[in-house]
Amino acid sequence: MTQINNSLVKLENVGVFANDKWLVKGVTFEINKGQIVTLIGPNGSGKTTTAKITLGLYKDIEGKVQKFTEKIAYVPQRINIDWTLPIRVNDFMNLTNTSTNDEIKYALEITGTPHLINKDLKSLSGGEFQRILMARAIAKKPELLVLDEPVQGVDFNGEIALYELIKKISDTLNCGILLISHNLHVVMSKTDHVVCLNGHVCCSGTPIDVANNEKYQEIFGKDISKILSVYEHTHDHVHNIDGSIEKKK
């Protein structure tokens, strides 16, 4: 799987130390073309920080980040558009690139938002804005796409559809995707590699490996892992019999 010329970004033992504490520490993973890597973890576990390290938004970091592409698109968790700035969806779509009208139209269509093209950016609802952020990233045709909680403000059905879309983007553009999510049970069938964070990498591997990992269950509780087992239907039975998996740290 790991061919050198397929690698888009490689993090080796990276961390950020700020305000007298480690925001995140000792993170290692690699994203290849066509691969979806998912970061999961509780609030404050360093998911967004790790995404920002990957994007090069931190100046002082420990460890090493190697980027092999410049064509990067970022879908942040949220951005505030200032009222002083009049800007329509159409202006926003070409913020950092020059996509053709057809590319923009296509991107708006697959995110279900072509009717918003002339709307003022600030008039959009949270869910609409999230889709526009996605559409902008798609129109850019990136090699590396970083999605920070892209389903915020999107209803459950829309959420499933959005994950289907992410899979489709990964397949059609053959780009690498770094996805941040807090609910693994929805993303797991789409993702290739999962990194579970809790200030450091507590476990990583294929979705099923992570779901069955004790440390993961310590963080998320075994109820979640039961949902996962039902979802995937390929579980082994080691972990979901009784409460014995709750081990001391």
Place this chain on the structure above:
Amino acid sequence: MLDDFFIRALLVGIGMAIVTGPLGCFVVWRRLSFFGDTLAHSALLGITLSYTIEINMAFSVFVTSSIVALILLKLQKTTNLPSDALLGLLAHSSLAIGLVVIGLLATIRFDLMGLLFGDILAVNVNDIILVWIGGAIILIVLKIIWKPLFASTVNFELAEAEGMKPEKYNAIFTILLAAIIAISIKMVGLLLITGMLILPAAMARNISDNPMQMVIFSVIGGLLSVLIGLFASLEFNTPSGPSIITTGLLLFILSLSRIKKKTQLNN
């Protein structure tokens, strides 16, 4: 034709308005109006230095304002003070130092009112050349950096993540601001130059729904302010710089009647 002081004033004013229009939009978008004020205040120091060491005034103002901008960036990174406090600190101390230096240069008579409020009617042919060539350079640079600058105005992190190098372009924009202040200080003075940047852009914001439209309206607003303001100052024998700014304010008030409705609650 260029012998007529009024024609010269019109030419300089028109040249200025074309440049302050687009720059002013960025000043408003990026909430830099107080920053522009600080640079303008520091221009007084630049003017006095130009007399002290006998160098070109526009060049001296440009260098002084740029240095003050750099000091500000440095202080923002190294202190815990908020930006507005730092801006106030720099604005007033550079103004004070400028006045102190004027006091020390007792041999040279300064037209202090001229420095504070400018005298567009006193411009000569060299000033016209400075404004038009300097202005053209500023606009060309702004055109080149437009995309990354605009992206970083919309969202700094997004721009940086996608390789637009926002820090670099923010710095270039700061230098452009220092440059427009340097070339127009003689015409509108250091107390009114920020008004020339902000008023047309603020007026344009009221009647625009996209960035390009706002830039165009801002230029038109600036041109109208200069034309109406100058003719009014001739007609009513009022000071020209303040007349231009007052016209800008009147245009802003007019634009309030056509304000683009906010479609969503603020915040």
